[in-house]
Amino acid sequence: MQSNKEPMKDFDKYYSPMSEAQLKEACAKIKHVALDMDGTIYLGSTLFPYTLSFLKKLKDNGIGYSFLTNNPTKSVEDYLKKLRNMGIDATREEMNTSAVSTIDYIKIHHPEAKRLFVLGTPSMIAEFEASGFEITTDDANDVPHLLVVAFDTTLEYKRLCRAAWWASQGLPYIATNPDRVCPTDQQVILVDCGSICKAIEYATGRIPDIVIGKPNPGMLTVIQERYHLQADEIAMCGDRIYTDVKTAQNAGALGVLVLSGETTLETAMNSNPQPPITALNIEEFGKLLIKNNPNPNY
Numbered sequence: 001m002q003s004n005k006e007p008m009k010d011f012d013k014y015y016s017p018m019s020e021a022q023l024k025e026a027c028a029k030i031k032h033v034a035l036d037m038d039g040t041i042y043l044g045s046t047l048f049p050y051t052l053s054f055l056k057k058l059k060d061n062g063i064g065y066s067f068l069t070n071n072p073t074k075s076v077e078d079y080l081k082k083l084r085n086m087g088i089d090a091t092r093e094e095m096n097t098s099a100v101s102t103i104d105y106i107k108i109h110h111p112e113a114k115r116l117f118v119l120g121t122p123s124m125i126a127e128f129e130a131s132g133f134e135i136t137t138d139d140a141n142d143v144p145h146l147l148v149v150a151f152d153t154t155l156e157y158k159r160l161c162r163a164a165w166w167a168s169q170g171l172p173y174i175a176t177n178p179d180r181v182c183p184t185d186q187q188v189i190l191v192d193c194g195s196i197c198k199a200i201e202y203a204t205g206r207i208p209d210i211v212i213g214k215p216n217p218g219m220l221t222v223i224q225e226r227y228h229l230q231a232d233e234i235a236m237c238g239d240r241i242y243t244d245v246k247t248a249q250n251a252g253a254l255g256v257l258v259l260s261g262e263t264t265l266e267t268a269m270n271s272n273p274q275p276p277i278t279a280l281n282i283e284e285f286g287k288l289l290i291k292n293n294p295n296p297n298y
């Protein structure tokens with residue numbers, strides 16, 4: 001899409017390569033905003049000063065929202081507690097880890113799968129059990145319906161080998177998130193789900209049938225199915241082009257880059273394709289959204 005604007009000069013609170021009319025139309029459709037967390041609603045452990053009023057504005061305008069994280073090691077309850085400590089009163093339904101989205105995905109697409117072999121943390125496994133799944137043991141006679149591989153910070157060699165065995169047997173195979181490593185400020189590499197899947201692939205030749213986390217569309221597809229929305233009624237808002245905006249692009253949703261995290265304006269303007277919307281932060285995106293709402297409630 002061509003724009004008659006000079007982006008660097010014109011950038012004030014937001015920028016879009018779309019025409020005014022296209023932008024207005026895209027914003028007017030939005031019924032749900034999927035929000036990345038770190039760099040988008042908070043930074044580290046500090047909530048951005050505009051986050052609470054942004055969420056309230058969405059609610060006042062009948063726009064739903066969800067929080068998304070690729071990290072499946074902590075439970076929804078852990079994240080809700082973190083949000084509560086920052087002053088955000090979120091519900092279970094509003095919190096989507098890649099583990100929860102994997103559970104939803106299995107329930108919708110593999111309703112027959114009740115018994116799972118899972119490589120994941122005890123807290124993630126507890127979440128699967130609480131959702132009604134039975135977790136099979138590390139035993140060739142304890143045959144699961146489906147294999148789930150996650151970012152398992154408690155990974156055991158024997159269980160990795162069992163997961164590879166089930167992968168080699170042609171069971172449906174789902175991975176929670178594609179990340180190779182999990183970012184850390186410690187002097188260590190946190191080997192993440194994508195790398196564990198690579199080990200299984202090298203051993204068996206099998207890759208997961210589907211990987212749920214960003215930048216794959218899985219987490220947005222789950223939201224779409226849960227709330228009966230069209231893809232273009234969802235905006236995915238985050239601070240990374242290659243995960244957050246890409247997720248939106250892959251799902252057919254509206255991708256919104258915010259500059260409150262790791263991406264600079266320069267990187268945003270030089271990226272190809274450019275994000276459909278680049279906003280200074282969610283506050284500015286919220287204003288844009290509500291301005292274009294058919295019945296705005298300020």
Ligand SMILES: [Mg+2]
Pocket residue numbers: 036037038039040238239240261
């Ligand atoms: Mg982020």
